[in-house]
Amino acid sequence: MEKPMKTSRLEAFSDGVLAIIITIMVLELKVPHEPAPTALAALWPIFFSYVLSFVYVGIYWNNHHHMMAVTEHANGAILWANLHLLFWLSLLPFTTGWMGENHFARLPTVLYGVNLLACAVAYYILQLSIIHLQGSDGLLAKAIGRDRKGKLSPIFYTLGMVGAWFAAPWVGMMFFVAVAAIWVVPDRRIERVVGQQQKSR
Amino acid sequence: MEKPMKTSRLEAFSDGVLAIIITIMVLELKVPHEPAPTALAALWPIFFSYVLSFVYVGIYWNNHHHMMAVTEHANGAILWANLHLLFWLSLLPFTTGWMGENHFARLPTVLYGVNLLACAVAYYILQLSIIHLQGSDGLLAKAIGRDRKGKLSPIFYTLGMVGAWFAAPWVGMMFFVAVAAIWVVPDRRIERVVGQQQKSR
Amino acid sequence: MEKPMKTSRLEAFSDGVLAIIITIMVLELKVPHEPAPTALAALWPIFFSYVLSFVYVGIYWNNHHHMMAVTEHANGAILWANLHLLFWLSLLPFTTGWMGENHFARLPTVLYGVNLLACAVAYYILQLSIIHLQGSDGLLAKAIGRDRKGKLSPIFYTLGMVGAWFAAPWVGMMFFVAVAAIWVVPDRRIERVVGQQQKSR
Amino acid sequence: MEKPMKTSRLEAFSDGVLAIIITIMVLELKVPHEPAPTALAALWPIFFSYVLSFVYVGIYWNNHHHMMAVTEHANGAILWANLHLLFWLSLLPFTTGWMGENHFARLPTVLYGVNLLACAVAYYILQLSIIHLQGSDGLLAKAIGRDRKGKLSPIFYTLGMVGAWFAAPWVGMMFFVAVAAIWVVPDRRIERVVGQQQKSR
Numbered sequence: 107m108e109k110p111m112k113t114s115r116l117e118a119f120s121d122g123v124l125a126i127i128i129t130i131m132v133l134e135l136k137v138p139h140e141p142a143p144t145a146l147a148a149l150w151p152i153f154f155s156y157v158l159s160f161v162y163v164g165i166y167w168n169n170h171h172h173m174m175a176v177t178e179h180a181n182g183a184i185l186w187a188n189l190h191l192l193f194w195l196s197l198l199p200f201t202t203g204w205m206g207e208n209h210f211a212r213l214p215t216v217l218y219g220v221n222l223l224a225c226a227v228a229y230y231i232l233q234l235s236i237i238h239l240q241g242s243d244g245l246l247a248k249a250i251g252r253d254r255k256g257k258l259s260p261i262f263y264t265l266g267m268v269g270a271w272f273a274a275p276w277v278g279m280m281f282f283v284a285v286a287a288i289w290v291v292p293d294r295r296i297e298r299v300v301g302q303q304q305k306s307r
Numbered sequence: 308m309e310k311p312m313k314t315s316r317l318e319a320f321s322d323g324v325l326a327i328i329i330t331i332m333v334l335e336l337k338v339p340h341e342p343a344p345t346a347l348a349a350l351w352p353i354f355f356s357y358v359l360s361f362v363y364v365g366i367y368w369n370n371h372h373h374m375m376a377v378t379e380h381a382n383g384a385i386l387w388a389n390l391h392l393l394f395w396l397s398l399l400p401f402t403t404g405w406m407g408e409n410h411f412a413r414l415p416t417v418l419y420g421v422n423l424l425a426c427a428v429a430y431y432i433l434q435l436s437i438i439h440l441q442g443s444d445g446l447l448a449k450a451i452g453r454d455r456k457g458k459l460s461p462i463f464y465t466l467g468m469v470g471a472w473f474a475a476p477w478v479g480m481m482f483f484v485a486v487a488a489i490w491v492v493p494d495r496r497i498e499r500v501v502g503q504q505q506k507s508r
Numbered sequence: 509m510e511k512p513m514k515t516s517r518l519e520a521f522s523d524g525v526l527a528i529i530i531t532i533m534v535l536e537l538k539v540p541h542e543p544a545p546t547a548l549a550a551l552w553p554i555f556f557s558y559v560l561s562f563v564y565v566g567i568y569w570n571n572h573h574h575m576m577a578v579t580e581h582a583n584g585a586i587l588w589a590n591l592h593l594l595f596w597l598s599l600l601p602f603t604t605g606w607m608g609e610n611h612f613a614r615l616p617t618v619l620y621g622v623n624l625l626a627c628a629v630a631y632y633i634l635q636l637s638i639i640h641l642q643g644s645d646g647l648l649a650k651a652i653g654r655d656r657k658g659k660l661s662p663i664f665y666t667l668g669m670v671g672a673w674f675a676a677p678w679v680g681m682m683f684f685v686a687v688a689a690i691w692v693v694p695d696r697r698i699e700r701v702v703g704q705q706q707k708s709r
Numbered sequence: 710m711e712k713p714m715k716t717s718r719l720e721a722f723s724d725g726v727l728a729i730i731i732t733i734m735v736l737e738l739k740v741p742h743e744p745a746p747t748a749l750a751a752l753w754p755i756f757f758s759y760v761l762s763f764v765y766v767g768i769y770w771n772n773h774h775h776m777m778a779v780t781e782h783a784n785g786a787i788l789w790a791n792l793h794l795l796f797w798l799s800l801l802p803f804t805t806g807w808m809g810e811n812h813f814a815r816l817p818t819v820l821y822g823v824n825l826l827a828c829a830v831a832y833y834i835l836q837l838s839i840i841h842l843q844g845s846d847g848l849l850a851k852a853i854g855r856d857r858k859g860k861l862s863p864i865f866y867t868l869g870m871v872g873a874w875f876a877a878p879w880v881g882m883m884f885f886v887a888v889a890a891i892w893v894v895p896d897r898r899i900e901r902v903v904g905q906q907q908k909s910r
Binding site for chain 4: 602
C-alpha cells in the first residue's frame, strides 16, 4: 500500500519555482537604449501585464501556502498534481510577454485567459488529490467548504476569453482583473480552521 | 476572526525572490564580443549601478532577516504587504539597467530614485502591518524604537531625485549612495532586543 | 576517518537548482513579435520539447525527493556525486533548446539522448555512493531492490539514440517519451519502505 | 552590545544565490540555430569555461556548507562578509562568459583569475569574521587548522594571472584548473571536527 510523505520539501520546491516565475517575468521588460520618456511610456502594456501576472502568481503562492498549512502528508499523486500546477504557472511569463508585447491583441489576450484557466483547473486537481488522501472530513475539505471563489473563477475566465474574442480585448481583461481582485482577499476560511486547530492543541 | 500563521514559508519565498533579483541583475552586464580593455571599460556605468543595487538588495535582505527574527506570525495583510515589497524590489533590475545603460542620464536616475522610494514605502507598510498584528508593545515596535534611519531615507531619496533632475545626476547618486552607506551598518537595535529575549529564556 | 553530515542543506540546494532549471527552460520559448496564430504554431517543436524536459526534471526531482527521504547523512563523495548529477541536468535547457529550435533534427535529437543518458548515469552513481555509505543492508538498498526501471532506462536511451540516428528522429523521441512515461509512476518501493519505517517508530 | 543570530536563513539565502549563479551560467551557452556538428563544436571554449566555473561554484558551496556546519550564530559583520562573497561569485557568469566567448584571450583569462582571487579573499574575510565571533579556540578555528589550501590558492591564482599575461593563456588556465582539482577533495578537517562533536554528544 502507498504511504504518504512529509510536504516540507514539496513546499520548498514550489516556493523556488514560484519565486523564479514571479521574478523572470520582469526580464520581458526590456531595458530601452534611450533615456527618453517616450521609450519608457512605450513599455506600459508590458508593465501592466507584468503587474497583473505578478498579482496572480502572488495569489497562487498565498493559496498554496494556505493549502499546505492544512496538508501534512503527500503521496505520488499529489507530487505530480503539484508539478502539473507548476507547469501551467511556468507558462505565465510567456503568455504574459506575448500579450504585453502585442498590446493586448485579441489572440494573445485569449491565450492568456487559457493559461489562467489551465492554472485554475490544475489547482483544483491538486486540491482534489489532497482531499482524496485526507478524506472528505479532512482538514482541507473543511477549510474549503463550498469553495465559491474556486468555482466562480473558471466561469469568469471563460467569460473573459469569450469577451476578448467577440467583443474587445479590454472586456476580457476586465474579467481577468476582477478574478484577481476577488482572490487578493486572503482565504480566511483556511486561516480560521488553522486557528481553531492551534487553539485546540 | 482571522488567525495568524507561521512566517517560515514567508521567509523562504522572500529569500528565493531576493536571491533571484540580486543575481539576475548581473545579466544586464552583457558579455562583450571583443577581448579588448575598452570593451570592458565601456561597462563601468552598468557595473557601478549593479554594485549599488546589489548593496541595496543586500540591505533589504538584512533588514527583512532582522524584522522576521522578531515576527513569529503573519496574517493575510502581512503576506500581501510582503509581496508588495517584493514587487518594487523586482523592478530594480529594470531601473538599474536603464540607468546604467544610459550612463546616469537625468530621467533614468530620477526613476531609480522613484524605485528606491517605492521600496522604502513598501517596507514601511510591511513594518506597520506587523506592528498592527503584534500591538504597539510588541517585539518589532520595541526593536524599531524611533526608527530614525527609516524616516531619514525617504527624505534623502526625495532630495536625490530633486538633485538629479534640477542639478545633475551625480548629485542624485550621491544621496542614493549615502542612504546605502547609512544602512550597511546592520540594525543593532533589533539585534539587541533579540539578544535580550534569548537571554531571558 | 570521514564522518557523514546531515542532508538537509543538500536537499535545499538541489531543490533550488532543479527549480531554476525547470523554469529557465521556458525562456527558450521566445515571445513572438506578432499576435498571429502562425507565430504561435511555429513554436510547437520548442513547446513539445519543453513539456518533455519539464516532465524529466520533475521525475528527477521526485526520485531525488524519495532517495533523500531514506538518506539521513552525506559525505564528501555524496556531495560531489550530487553536484555531478546537477551538472548534467543543468545542460538540459541547452540540449532541449537545440532540439526544439531545429525541429528534432537528427544530431540534436541524438545529443538530447546523450544528455538524458548522462543524467541517468550520474543518478546511478549518486545512488551507489549513498549505498556505499549506508551499507548494502541500508534503507536505500532495501528501497531500491532490483531497480528494474533504473536498469531499463539507459537501454531505452541507447535504443532511442540509435533509432534517431539510423532510422528517424521521431523513432528516438518515442523511446525518450516511453522512459518518461515509465517513471511518471512514482517510486512506490521507496514509499513502502518509508511507510514501514514510520509505522515501526 | 551586539548579539549573534541563527545562521539558518543565511544558509538558505546563500543556497539560493549559489543555485542561481551555477544555473544561469548555462545561459551563456547560446542555442545554435543550425543542427550541424560544427555549430556545436564552435561552443567548446564556452562549454569548457562553463564546466570549470560550475566546479568552482560547487567547491564554494561545499566549503560554505562545511563552514556553516560549525557556525551556529552570525552577527552583522558576518552577514555582510557573506554578501561580499556572494557579490564576487555573482560576477563569475560574466567573467566566465567573456573568457569563453573570446576563446581564452589574454585579458579575459587574467580577469577570470582576478575574479577567482577576489572570491578567495572574500571567503577568507568571511572565515575571519566567524572566527572573530567564535574566538580562536572556537569550532571553525579548530576545524581549519593551518588552512594550507586556503593559503595556497591565492598564490596559484596570482601565478595563473602572471602566466596568462606574460606566457600564454593556457598556462594560466592550468593553474586555475589545478586549484579546482585541489579543492574538489572535500574538506576532511571540518568533517572530522563535526564528527567528533557529534560523537561526544
